[in-house]
Amino acid sequence: MNKQWIVKDLDLINALSNCIIYLLEQPNSTFQLYGLSKVLREVLPDKKEGLMPDDIKYVIAIMLAQANVMNMVEALISINSRPLKSEASQIQLKPLTLCLNALDIELFHAYQLEMLRLTVLLLIHLESYFASTSGRLRNLSSQCISLAVVENVEGCKLMKRIFPKELFDKNERIVKWDLDEWKHFLERTKKVFNGPTKQWNTECREELLPKLRSSIDKYLTHKKSLKATNPNTSLIWNINEFWIIYPTLNTKCRVGDFYLLNIITETVNENGKTVYDITESIPDPLKFWKVII
Numbered sequence: 001m002n003k004q005w006i007v008k009d010l011d012l013i014n015a016l017s018n019c020i021i022y023l024l025e026q027p028n029s030t031f032q033l034y035g036l037s038k039v040l041r042e043v044l045p046d047k048k049e050g051l052m053p054d055d056i057k058y059v060i061a062i063m064l065a066q067a068n069v070m071n072m073v074e075a076l077i078s079i080n081s082r083p084l085k086s087e088a089s090q091i092q093l094k095p096l097t098l099c100l101n102a103l104d105i106e107l108f109h110a111y112q113l114e115m116l117r118l119t120v121l122l123l124i125h126l127e128s129y130f131a132s133t134s135g136r137l138r139n140l141s142s143q144c145i146s147l148a149v150v151e152n153v154e155g156c157k158l159m160k161r162i163f164p165k166e167l168f169d170k171n172e173r174i175v176k177w178d179l180d181e182w183k184h185f186l187e188r189t190k191k192v193f194n195g196p197t198k199q200w201n202t203e204c205r206e207e208l209l210p211k212l213r214s215s216i217d218k219y220l221t222h223k224k225s226l227k228a229t230n231p232n233t234s235l236i237w238n239i240n241e242f243w244i245i246y247p248t249l250n251t252k253c254r255v256g257d258f259y260l261l262n263i264i265t266e267t268v269n270e271n272g273k274t275v276y277d278i279t280e281s282i283p284d285p286l287k288f289w290k291v292i293i
Contacts, residue, residue, distance in 0.1 A: 016040040038088040074119040089140035146182035161243035203248040
């Protein structure tokens with residue numbers, strides 16, 4: 001599709017967005033929402049269209065100012081419809097990838113902040129990434145998560161409050177990670193680690209999901225209530241007060257950077273004496289002994 005004309009006339013984009021926002025308030029409108037979202041996703045320009053950087057910046061600036069894209073996407077993706085979630089995720093990705101393609105970091109960070117402060121899209125995509133049975137949805141969520149936090153200080157701090165710090169490389173500032181590094185990190189969170197300094201397993205993921213869902217539901221309920229009484233007010237999500245505690249990890253007897261239950265075993269010998277033995281290789285023995293002495 002040739003989308004050059006959209007750069008000169010954005011009425012169609014705004015009209016579609018307004019129709020979607022209207023239908024979100026109507027009952028039994030999932031089918032109509034899916035159709036309109038699919039059309040909107042198709043007409044939005046992307047990096048394959050060959051638009052000039054200045055044209056791209058213009059399109060994105062208008063979308064950011066008028067379409068309220070991220071709030072609309074949040075409402076769409078919260079509906080229990082896999083095709084609609086897919087379309088909404090792709091609509092979310094379009095302006096972010098356009099900003100990167102135009103090398104407009106200021107607009108890119110503006111979209112990130114809208115995502116992180118005015119929606120819970122990051123939590124919704126984390127839930128989808130771990131819980132969805134659709135490989136396509138998990139892939140879209142991975143892209144959305146990565147674009148939400150890449151080179152963003154607030155986003156990176158939030159991820160460190162959601163996941164145990166040992167899943168991150170302590171010698172590297174994650175705010176410097178690129179999109180591929182975030183993709184690899186998310187792939188790492190699907191694995192199992194059972195070492196002396198790194199613990200992460202299925203139980204941890206099972207503890208994470210209900211906490212994500214509880215926070216999502218609480219925010220969206222409050223947002224809906226606020227909109228009913230004051231439609232022009234935006235609900236800011238307090239990103240700095242969100243963190244996840246894992247009871248499973250608290251049972252591992254952590255001292256410093258070491259999980260003692262994965263290093264030291266307690267047995268009773270033939271003389272009835274309690275014997276402690278180190279069963280795991282310790283990556284930094286000197287540091288370990290300084291911690292436990």
